[in-house]
Amino acid sequence: MIIHRFVFFTALVLLSSRAIGADDASATYRQRTLTALQLLCEGFDDEAVRAAFSGISLGNAEDIARGVTVFGWRQRIDFADGSHANVERIAPEGQLRRLSVEYSDRRSRPLLLVLAAPDCAIRNARSIVYDDDYAVYLNQLDEQLKPRAERIPMNPAVPEGDDAPGITVALIDSGVNYLLPAIARHLARDPQGQPLGFDFWDMDPRPFDAHPVHSPFFPQRHGTRIASIILREAPDTRLIPYRYPRPDMQRMRELIIHAADAGARIVNLSLGGNKHDQWITFEQIARQHTGMLFVVSAGNNGRDIDKRPVYPASLNLDNMLTVTSADVDGYPASGSNWGLSSVDLLVPGEHIPATGFSGAPRDVSGSSYAAARVTALASRVLLNSPELSVAELRRTILSMAQPAPGPFVSGGWIIEPADLARERDSQSLRISAATDWPTEAARGDRYRPTLVMINDSGWDRNELRQLVRRSADILKQCGIHLLPAKMLEIAAADGVRDFSRSNAKLLTKKAGTQGPRVFFVRDTLDRPAFDAVTFGTANSRSIPDLRFTVWMTAVTRDPHIALAHELAHMLLDDGSHTRLPGNLMRSDTSPDNVELNEQQCSKMRDTARQNGLLG
Secondary structure (H helix, E strand, O other), X not given: OHHHHHHHHHXXXXXXXXXXXXXXXXXXXXXXXXXXXXXXXXXXXXXXXXXXXXXXXXXXXXXXXXXXXXXXXXXXXXXXXXXXXXXXXXXXXXXXXXXXXXXXXXXXXXXXXXXXXXXXXXXXXXEEEEXXXXXXXXXXXXXXXXXXXXXXXXXXXXXXXXXXXXXXXXXXXXXXOOOOHHHHOOEOEOOOOOEOOEEOOOOEOOOEOOEOOXXXXXXXXXXXXXXXXXXHHOOOEEEEEEEOOOOOHHHHHHHHHHHHHOOOOEEEEOOOEOOXXXXXXXXXXXXXXXXXXXXXXXXXXXXEOOOOOOEOOOOXXXXXXXXXXXXXXXXXXXXXXXXXXXXXXXXXXXXXXXXXXXXXXXXXXXXXXXXXXXXXXHHHHHHHOOOOOXXXXXXXXXXXXXXXXXXXXXXXXXXXXXXXXXXXXXHHOEEEEEEEOOOOOOOOEEEOOEEEEEXXXXXXXXXXXXHHHHHHHXXXXXXXXXXXXXXXXEEOOHHHOXXXXXXXXXXXXXXXXOOOEEEEEXXXXXXXXXXXXXXXXXHHOOOHHHOOEEEEEOOOOOHHHHHHHHHHHHHHOOOOOOOOOOEOOOOOOOOOOOEXXXXXXXXXXXXXXXXXXXX
């Protein structure tokens, strides 16, 4: 077995060196890393290690433990050229789980990490590429140490752009991925177009999203998600991103002064820790800047922070709001902190739609995201009333809360912050066109919904006419004639063109809240994200204005079939699906699924008549 593994790893070293075309130095550290992994697989005998590497210094093995429980060990190899490798063997209760080798150069810059399973097969490998003193790319490697995916930038330049309009908000976090256009267009810039954000961790003007405390090869990404929530719920926000100064928290003084000079009215801090001394500088400088509202997260330790403080959440500042995550019933969400004296607000922060570092949508949960929603609310309030002082802004937000269901927070519970302070969004809505649908002679039941197209959302009126006609052909098999009453076109601000329940309330109010309606929007902010959705009696009890509405996104596949499917849900007043082959009411809408049987048709006609949908 030892011979076979040696042959495998030797071949792998040669293969990786040739495949990557590496220079002598990179070939050397790859060979050393793989040889160290081979030795680790065999138990990492000190004599065998010294025999494999000449001129090394071998450190003592150190236990890896949590409390009194030892679940592995690590050991360091120092090579003659000044580089070194850390090897780890994770084996809780004697069961081998993972092997790892992390190689660093003579300047202690991490170069390569290889993770192997108990059978010694490489499961994950990553390398970091440097340009002088700066890490520029993170490469994801396969089992042969060849790149297997697009390289990930680590400290790129901020794209060129213009200063964003809106309320200036400072985001102190792990940075943001400003390569995403959805974030880049909201960045605050000086008159020359230079971004105002700053990295107070690395002390450079590139606050790129990365929190590498646990591993530089697997940095945590947090700030991008926070920024996406703020910008989605308050699109008229001018964002200044900061990467917080973890190496020296006294830099918080310089950071807050920088944000104040840049015009920040609101500061979001969805971060914290247990040590008060790390936050003394922040406390002092925040207290001096009374013209800025600091919105901070209460943390996710599942405890009362009046008794066991978390900072900065537990600081006593008049210009601060501390926010925790609430469940749908207004109680603190599982794992979220609370405190009758320390925490001001309970806000829904569970399963919130956000954008991840890569730009892909994802769900997030925790007090960090509840705080981001309050930051967005504060931005909207200031947009409507820019003359408010910080004290007035804080009081306005607290006045929007209702009493919490228990002694958890001092200010109360905001059921849905995205519904509040939407005056600008509401005022942006304007019916730009209203046309009657061409009348057609039809014998039988007529189904006459109002069509509502949101301008600049990816839909075209001529496209909709064709789409509706094709959907009508599908519904005719039940003797139901789809003959829309009229079509409205609504101009809307950018932040209202996507479906969310909050946006839907504004749009239905503008379009009229009576009768069946079909809205054609850009995309969905809902989670889980569906291309199309229907509201009947059952799922609109808490939002009755949405009853008998269909919402179609511009990314819907086979839209004429999807529309017929959603209209059938409305007529049936039932959201369930069938498994019948070829049936329209299967969950997987496709050109192969367009049939309705007589039982479905009969129920559809009877239910729709009872609900006044047919005439």
